[in-house]
Amino acid sequence: MADLYLYSSKSQKKQLFVPLDPEHIKMYVCGPTVYDYIHIGNARPVVVFDVLYRVLRAIYPSVTYARNLTDVDDKIIDRALEKQVKINDLTAEMIEAFQSHVAALNSLNPDVQPRATDHIKDMIQMIERLIKNGAAYQAEGHVLFDVSQDDTYGDLSHRCLDDMKAGARVNVESYKRNPNDFVLWKPADSSDVGWDSPWGYGRPGWHIECSAMIQHVFKGPIDIHGGGIDLLFPHHENENAQSRCALKYDNLAQYWVHNGLLQVEGTKMSKSLGNFYTLHEKLQEMPGELIRLILLSSHYRQPLDWTENRVHQSRQTLNKFYQAVEGCEEDFEVAARFENLDSDFAKALLDDLNTVAAIQRLQDMAQEILVTKGSHKKEMQKKFIASARFLGFLDLKPEDWFHDLTGIDLTVEQIQEKIQARSEAKQQKDYQAADQIRNQLQAQGIALEDGANGTAWRRV
């Protein structure tokens, strides 16, 4: 069995992954709040944990990957009000968009995608347990988690409670015993969205949602809990505290895996700076496979800088991948097992998902294939295809990749008309006009290739 090493934010070390039960791996990743299209930063954990899921599936006989959908939240309520639509209509539309956008990134569907509103009962039950265990209290219609009752609170995110107190804002809500206490249940007006509970009509806090759904899906502690590094505190710290105190676990998860954040051209993405991009927008500009490569082109724990240059380089990389497999479509269905992969490529992934090294290895393999002739080439291509597809690349036939016009303001018919016009110009010996057409197409991202059977075109 292959040895996987993973960095855990809890231990702050790269560790050999030792599952609770090697027959069944359990992974949970915090999913989106469905009030709008996700931004490209939130697409990163989708792809990163998809890679981890693929690696785990290649090693272990059974893996359950759960990713939740937060479909109750103040942001959702505000947005529905603003757009004058029903909350359920808004969340249904956003969930559908999310599923189709992440599918375009060649991400496998998690095995379970629980929705918060389907688990209000589980949340209420967990809050009742917390109250019974002395870890939660009621105040002014709220139920709060009492962080002083969890003696390891702060250990996951490596924060000291005293430091947190000192740093807390002066305006702590009157109903909190400690500034770090957090809401498990909050009251709502009867006209607002809410549910009946033993503490009156209201809504759950955000953190309790994940703890309750993890318990519902896995019935116990899990191997891996994932999400963006911005979720480490307070979200994951609070999830861990709730599950520990309600269910008497030592830890909710054995390994806490976090991806770094995404910035754009060296700057934090923000709507006010005009550099805020949704995945939906980017999918209008470029194929999902390209976005996937960009998102994996920096080690998952490092920040990822989304730049024009990175987009360009990544497209060139994929062009090379597809060029290396032109003409060998029958080899595309190799099973995603480690024994079928290139060994250096597999080694890189097992080393804390080093996708940078794995992609570099794919590039080297593609380069070798392009300069190799003879029977050896076929074997190399087979290994290359198995490896690239393992990581979610080479999803298309090469001709479909090179003829993908996403983000280009040209249709196939228009390109063919231009090729026809160029050939007529050449026949009339008007080489200047012919070159002009070629150069115009090149500037739009289309390269022409003259061959024995006429002129072909491809996206560059």
Ligand SMILES: [Zn+2]
């Ligand atoms: Zn969560």
